[in-house]
Amino acid sequence: MLSKSPIVDDSVLMRWMRTEMNKLNDGIVSERKSLAQLLLEEKPTARTKGGKDHLFDTATLRNLSEKLPKNLHDKLKLPILFFFDNHVPDSCYLNDAHALQALQTLEEISRLRTMQQGRLWVGRSIAYTIMKKYPTVVQIVMG
Incomplete structure (x- = not known):
């Protein structure tokens, strides 16, 4: 008679993965x-x-201050958060329109890119x- 190992049980595996993801996300700014x-x-x-x-990093903050328009200083929340989705293995998304505006101003993301359904997917x-x-102003959230 074959018995099912508890680690093979999807619910156990998913609980373990969720616990590990939470540990990885402990360093994310709340x-x-x-x-x-x-x-x-x-x-x-x-x-x-x-x-x-x-x-x-104060040097990075000063750099952003110099390169971004003043009207974005109050709107841009830091750190900028990119979210990993375990269903999309090679991409992550940004869900903050002000962060997108900042990254486009900094020429890190093309101005031709737009959010779809509240998200912008990037590699x-x-x-x-x-x-x-x-450094220190961008974080990646595991999810």
């Missing part, structure tokens, strides 16, 4: 702040889901490149 607000702080930080402080490599270029 209380996002505007660029304008972060520029006023002596030590720009925001609280993460795990309860720790996420320290923003993961593009998201990683943007994250590397703008």
